[in-house]
Amino acid sequence: MIVTFEKAGERFAEELPAKTNLVVRAGIRKFPWPHLRYGCGMGKCGKCACRVLAGAETLPAPNWQEERVLVGRLDEGLRLACQLWPEQNLTLTQDDVQVAPPRP
Ligand code: FES
Numbered sequence: 610m611i612v613t614f615e616k617a618g619e620r621f622a623e624e625l626p627a628k629t630n631l632v633v634r635a636g637i638r639k640f641p642w643p644h645l646r647y648g649c650g651m652g653k654c655g656k657c658a659c660r661v662l663a664g665a666e667t668l669p670a671p672n673w674q675e676e677r678v679l680v681g682r683l684d685e686g687l688r689l690a691c692q693l694w695p696e697q698n699l700t701l702t703q704d705d706v707q708v709a710p711p712r713p
Pocket of ligand 1: 652656690
């Protein structure tokens with residue numbers, strides 16, 4: 610699958626194995642590092658929130674962490690990269706995406 614990350618008018622793309630978690634990869638300094646913003650890796654902080662520009666229909670429904678962190682934002686096409694193990698081509702951006710972590 611090809612993952613494309615758009616940032617400030619630039620496009621970065623790489624072919625990755627299916628079911629690759631992008632935050633795990635960024636954590637070991639592989640694409641989409643250094644472009645992807647992320648934090649906890651556990652669906653809590655919201656820093657990895659991305660807008661899915663293409664391929665959203667190939668993703669499973671949001672899990673409970675995404676529903677909690679992205680409350681009211683799922684309709685904008687936002688997903689938490691740390692909670693995704695995509696299997697097909699995906700295009701993402703974090704431009705203009707800011708998500709505050711939920712209150713404990
Ligand atoms: S990295 Fe914290 S919610 Fe995804």
